[in-house]
Amino acid sequence: MFGIRPAQPSDQGSLYRICLETADSGGDATHIYRDPLLVGHIYAAPYLAYAPAFAFVLEDGKGVCGYVIGALDTREFESELEREWWPHLRAQYADPSAIPAIRRTPDERLARLIHHPNTAPQNILNAYPSHLHIDLLPRGQGGGNGQRMMQRLFTALREAGSPGVHLGVGGSNTRATGFYRHLGFQELAREASGSLLMGVKL
Incomplete structure (x- = not known):
């Protein structure tokens, strides 16, 4: 039995x-990165x-097995990380x-990326000022869990006044892009790396 709840500070290790x-x-x-914390430091x-109101976790009897996290105002979030988050990591790496x-x-x-974080294009933010990330371990995939989690975050963003949300996904990740398209996301831009920016109106 899976449940979705707001993320708590104690969930940090799971994230x-x-x-x-x-x-x-x-x-x-796990086999790709020598430092197991690096990916989580960034994503x-x-x-x-800094955006706990837009962080939700999926859990079952074994514990937390997925999350959906986002930021209401991407540009403001980027600025806050520049002030508060990146400096101490830049001292470490x-x-x-x-x-x-x-x-x-x-x-x-x-x-x-810690020293030179990616920033969202302003033309995307004009219509899709929020952004998100969702990740589920295999045991949490399927059964509609991903869709339920996305809808939970969409509701939170919509109630906070967001008109739209965007995300980035690798162009070769056809499973993920298919999932996002099913939820109404449309391709907004294709980066030189092959990654896609996709967005949906709320």
Whole structure:
């Protein structure tokens, strides 16, 4: 039996673990990164810390097995992380920008994002100012859990006044893009890396 509830500070360890175990296009990336916390530093923990009203977890009898997290105002969230989140991580992780991109390790590629975070294009934010991430471990997939979680977050964002939400997904991750399209997301832009930006009106 699965339940969805607001995330709590005590869920931080679960978010880090799930983020890592779904970081390889939805598959386990434990074997890819030497530092198991790096992915979560960027894609999970900041939301629990700075946007807790838009963080929900999926759990069953074995514990937390998924999350959906988001930010109401993406630009404001980016600014807050620049002030509050990235500085202490930059002191821990060296900026690998001097290393040619082709020679960077997976950890170094993530460390570069700590020093040079991605920022959302303003033309996307005009209509889709919110953004989200969702990750489910295999046991939580199927059965409508992902759709229920997305609807829970959509409701929270809509009630807070958001007109639309966007997300990024790897262009080769056809399972995820199909899931998002089923929920009404449309392609907004395609990045040079092949990743897609998709959005849905709320």
